[in-house]
Amino acid sequence: MNAAEAVNDALGALHARFADVRDGEQADYIPQLTRADPDDFGLALVSMDGHCYSAGEADTPFTVQSVSKPFVYALALSSVGLDEVDRWVGAEPSGEAFNAISLEAGTGRPANAMVNAGAIVTTALVPDTPESPAFDRILACLSRFAGRLLDVDEEVYASEAATGDRNRALAYLIRSTGTDYLDPVAAVDTYFRQCAVRVTAVDLAVMAATLAYGGVNPLTGETVVSAEVAAQVLSVMATCGMYNGSGEWLLRVGLPAKSGVSGGLIAAGPARFGLAAYSPPLDPAGTSVRGRAALGALSERYGLHLMRNPALPGSTVTLATTADVLPSAPAGRRERALRERVGIVAAQGALDFTAAERVLYALDESGAERTGSVVLDLREVTGVDSVALELLHAGLARLVADGRRAAVVDPGDRLGPSDLVRERTGRDLPRYGSREEAVERCAQALAGPG
């Protein structure tokens, strides 16, 4: 690595900027957490290609604590589905601290899965069978998110279990509202164990990157959860991940995030990257002071705000003319026909709803709108999602029904199998391997008998 070292340099600069910050207090409700080195400070960023950058103590192990919550929420969503999860735990910010009781009046549902009460519920929603105990599933899931086998800090687990009355109280409270499936003793025990899983800042960045990458671990290529579940988890992180500071965080930093009491902090840029920081001293809200500062500065410095990203797409569609295709000065009737009556629309990149709309709009704008032909060039298209495919079929069908002639340059069969195209557009759409060939055929047809 060399040119890309510039990215490490960027993280390094942020690390240097905040390494000397001395604010914050380490968690001390169990002795193990007080033993962490307050000077430890690690940063890590993992791209959608699985490229990993880091600075400082990014390989120092610590217990994951509350940063486990979004991932176990993902596991619960995968196991029983959003509607079932939603019956037992909400998705509203509680406006309260991490250990607030926050049970919804009437239903008794915890406000969301990012506060302790909700996390205990999601943990309890993970199926627990003799051959596959809930905690084994959780550990396996966290490991798949991290791309390596994680383990438990047994000493921390034992301490948490010894001091976890508040969480025990939450579990009993939840069951008392009618959440019968929940065994308070077992759920809280599993939850303590899940919080004691050991990770590094790099692990957390990979885990966050997996959420950002639609549920696929960019390092291992494994699909850990579905794209739908990943989006759901990121949404809840966006509104509830930073407890009662979530709104301000989204406003200023603009990234779904989650913090933990041991000093871990993750953030994710959907389809862009996973980020993590580790530094034990916490602010009063329970978030790593240096982590918060560094991720905030990173977002501001590098324009990572979710609502400003993505850069406006530059070139989904290009309109071309036959002059581009037939550069030699055409002279005859056929050439005139071509020039006047064949439009060319070239699409690029991955096509989704938004891009498909642009393509359709361009088709209308190209050439002579009413009677002319149009060539749709899909060679530079890298993907077409099902929604875009449907819209393209529908648009082409409307064109054809209107009497216009359409040809497609589609050597990669982006439009799908011929019979699907026929079914949806009402006819066999001519597909060609090159733009020249398509234009030529259109010209022939237009020049036709005339």
Next chain:
Amino acid sequence: MNAAEAVNDALGALHARFADVRDGEQADYIPQLTRADPDDFGLALVSMDGHCYSAGEADTPFTVQSVSKPFVYALALSSVGLDEVDRWVGAEPSGEAFNAISLEAGTGRPANAMVNAGAIVTTALVPDTPESPAFDRILACLSRFAGRLLDVDEEVYASEAATGDRNRALAYLIRSTGTDYLDPVAAVDTYFRQCAVRVTAVDLAVMAATLAYGGVNPLTGETVVSAEVAAQVLSVMATCGMYNGSGEWLLRVGLPAKSGVSGGLIAAGPARFGLAAYSPPLDPAGTSVRGRAALGALSERYGLHLMRNPALPGSTVTLATTADVLPSAPAGRRERALRERVGIVAAQGALDFTAAERVLYALDESGAERTGSVVLDLREVTGVDSVALELLHAGLARLVADGRRAAVVDPGDRLGPSDLVRERTGRDLPRYGSREEAVERCAQALAGPG
């Protein structure tokens, strides 16, 4: 329009699906609102290119009510800046209803600018001078967002003013916490007037599209607010726009949104589209029943969820080999050198932090990593933001410092003026108009004296 009519079809299908829904109650706190036709139901979508699609009563005028809040918040942010706005109004979801008191303990700040208390504060933050009264600024701003001159429904304004005790109470309460700049009588009056501005669903979709398009009205091309302000507004809409159902909405629909008591509802897909619905009957939370259903279904049906969007970029970067450039079978020493020691990296589209990282990483991977040359082809790049530019400069500087030879195909001067490049990379980077030329020069250099 013809092919693109397929998008209208899509909206039309959703309209048909929910037109018969009979749930909900119209607002009745002032008589004017009860006179709206409960069957009115309009949908509109505006793309980043300013294309406008609609279904149903998309041109029926109604008063904007609370949908004005994000836009006046944008005006306040533009006028006095985020830090000043933040002193007086927070950005946290209140977990409460639209007219909740929601003043932060200690500071007395309203929870956020999407609840009435916060909206009154943002209205009061708009500068008010004799030559340019606050309300004139507000009406002008809303009009710029909509791309046409809006006006006030004076009858509704008069009614709101006659029944607005709760808002008056909020204003006095806010001033009582030390918000001295706020004149309760004037602020509330301006606020009532702002709520009575008349819009259509199409107007609202344009307004939402302007936020989505980084503050630029896609119809008029006018920059209404900065990209930064647009992102800030969208963030607060994401966490607070749907009152105490904001979390659930972001989880399931995945779009920053804002509803109003007259039946208006907007949603925005950043860099993608603006959406609006209009239908007077409201659910208990005060959101248009049909609007909520239609926008939710639209998001689900067309994959518009913010956290799933954008489609993963397919092709920011392509690696090429000299074989692509020099197809004729090369035979001599020079050709071998080229083949072995010159990598080609072609970037496409708009480059931001994420894309720049991919480019840098590709540079490292291309050709012979240690000693070879690399050609960076920027011809298909449509834009480079300042962050990406800096990273590219830094990465190229590192390459060069490492003794590698780099050439850039950059007919559009994407890398910026030569002196900036020299300053940042430490040398004059050779830039060429075509890939062939660049490769040729590299080959010459490599073949060098030998």
Next chain:
Amino acid sequence: MNAAEAVNDALGALHARFADVRDGEQADYIPQLTRADPDDFGLALVSMDGHCYSAGEADTPFTVQSVSKPFVYALALSSVGLDEVDRWVGAEPSGEAFNAISLEAGTGRPANAMVNAGAIVTTALVPDTPESPAFDRILACLSRFAGRLLDVDEEVYASEAATGDRNRALAYLIRSTGTDYLDPVAAVDTYFRQCAVRVTAVDLAVMAATLAYGGVNPLTGETVVSAEVAAQVLSVMATCGMYNGSGEWLLRVGLPAKSGVSGGLIAAGPARFGLAAYSPPLDPAGTSVRGRAALGALSERYGLHLMRNPALPGSTVTLATTADVLPSAPAGRRERALRERVGIVAAQGALDFTAAERVLYALDESGAERTGSVVLDLREVTGVDSVALELLHAGLARLVADGRRAAVVDPGDRLGPSDLVRERTGRDLPRYGSREEAVERCAQALAGPG
């Protein structure tokens, strides 16, 4: 005064004990309050006979502020009755500070009349007519409670009015919940004026004593409000008078009380005394530090706790025998009959439900229960309330119906007019002026023909 000077001594000792306390802060929300002398410290006690005791600055004038609340509540209760008052303001402790919003969910009723919101409502419930404006009624009422003509500190009133946004907000909030009778501007203005009425510690002690004395001013003898209203006011003072410290106060001090921001504090011992303290420095809850300490110590030192008072009645009833009446050794049949078959029950003091029960029980126990006669001696009875009268009649009726002979020594006609007695007991009950006469007649009857 001389022997009773011992009571002044007691107050003086408490004054001396707390005069040097330097804790607390004076209210400073209006400049006038900061000008009070922080060393001022007055104590006053007024008995049910109108005897007045005091120590320190008991005649220094200050504005009554929130101590006006119970008295205006009394006026509202007198004007429109408990049920109407109850429609608009509750009687539950709010668990919140004095200026808390505390409106009941659903109804919008302020929690109680001792917090500002509730006090504004009670002020607004005072009838306001051109010939008798609300404030004139309030000032007249407060003056009757105090036993002298009070006036307004116009400077304080002006200052309150200039800074009273929070109270204005409360008023608008209340009207917005449907309390249509309330004119926010007028109600708040009257409220500010009421708070600015000038009093002394002695005045406040007289006012408290009037509540304690069942609504009768013990100085002037005027009935200011009914005994029922006085009891209602004392009840609300008991549960809500000390804001969110009311429970602790009743537990430890045991007296209905009310504090004000200018340093006034009253407490009342029903049927025993009124107490007041004045000392400007306040604790964080807004109660006079020295006042609280002195009244608490007074209660503890002199056993004034409501729940320990009253001392158990020693002697409502005495049983006597004929031996007491006929001391000379009786020898004949008549004498034996008397000794064996005539019981004497003498009642003392004021008879209410409790005392009447004791009298009836004693009648059953006296003499020969089944067939004998009984003489009820009411000469030492000082009063019989309607309930006791009814019970006595009912009990005597049962006795007579059972065949027993009853005679009453009732020179003061405590049992009421003869026809009422006849109606209730079913017969003419023989009433005599002396015990001897009554016993003699019984003996005659018993000895009868035999």
Next chain:
Amino acid sequence: MNAAEAVNDALGALHARFADVRDGEQADYIPQLTRADPDDFGLALVSMDGHCYSAGEADTPFTVQSVSKPFVYALALSSVGLDEVDRWVGAEPSGEAFNAISLEAGTGRPANAMVNAGAIVTTALVPDTPESPAFDRILACLSRFAGRLLDVDEEVYASEAATGDRNRALAYLIRSTGTDYLDPVAAVDTYFRQCAVRVTAVDLAVMAATLAYGGVNPLTGETVVSAEVAAQVLSVMATCGMYNGSGEWLLRVGLPAKSGVSGGLIAAGPARFGLAAYSPPLDPAGTSVRGRAALGALSERYGLHLMRNPALPGSTVTLATTADVLPSAPAGRRERALRERVGIVAAQGALDFTAAERVLYALDESGAERTGSVVLDLREVTGVDSVALELLHAGLARLVADGRRAAVVDPGDRLGPSDLVRERTGRDLPRYGSREEAVERCAQALAGPG
């Protein structure tokens, strides 16, 4: 019983009035409670003399449930004292339902001992030793309050224990705030057992009467708790006993009270009576519908409101003249001296602070204020508490110091041992057995040598 049967008649009339009320729902969280007969309706009243009156199912056993709370609170206060109890549980109304969490911010203290959380704490404060387990102490204490040996409904206990998650949650929550002494499992188990103790309405009336009688069981004469503790318990019942309706209850009914989920309800009139009702159907707040109605009506009908009671004392003090003592027309100098210069003050009943003040004031008023003599006749005084004694001594001391001559008719030695009197008043106060003797001696002294 015969005359006193009139009291039973009164209860019977109330019983008849509400027996047909069909509102309310029985508690059903455990099956045992649903088996109670909804028609059961018992009323009981016990006087300070231990007289017991009842109507309806006053002897039907049921489990005490929350009505145990004030009595176990009394036990905790007796065991560890108010200050220690106060460290762990507050005395403020929570403004919330019976099972609300209501832990004080900061300290984690439950709001008060009448809500479940606070009751669990008070139960846990009862000392628990191997030889005297906490529950044994509790059962013994409840039995002493009731005046008979109570037992546990083991089936109800088992059911409560099986469904008591919310109470378990409260216990863990409390310990998690640092209440280390509390063992959640043991405390909750004891609490369930305490709630399952079996009582009747008559038992409850005796228990309430014991609180009203200063901690002395009026049936057995046993001192169960101190007068101080009884007053503390009654205070907390007054502000918190009826949950979030306590203020309204005290306002309208005016009696400290406590309700339970099985349909029991007690109320106490300090120094007057204990009341109890039993009827299973509950209102939404968890209070017996018929019980509430009957006790409310009883209070109103018989004037039992705490703040109206006690009847104003009629005759603590009487002023007499020598004419009463020396009826024969006096002629000489000695007689004139007596008539002019000897006042007589006769006190009656039990003397406390209030009464003592009246006596002292009367001493000043009697006879010739400056130079004359005064005779204080204490023959009809039934008791003098320590505070009154102190005041009398202090007042007499002041008289004597002022040169007045005082004599006391005190055959019962109400003023205490001579040496105490000498110490406090500064001299030997002449005490006589009869008024005549006292007056005679005064006359001799006055007539003196002259």
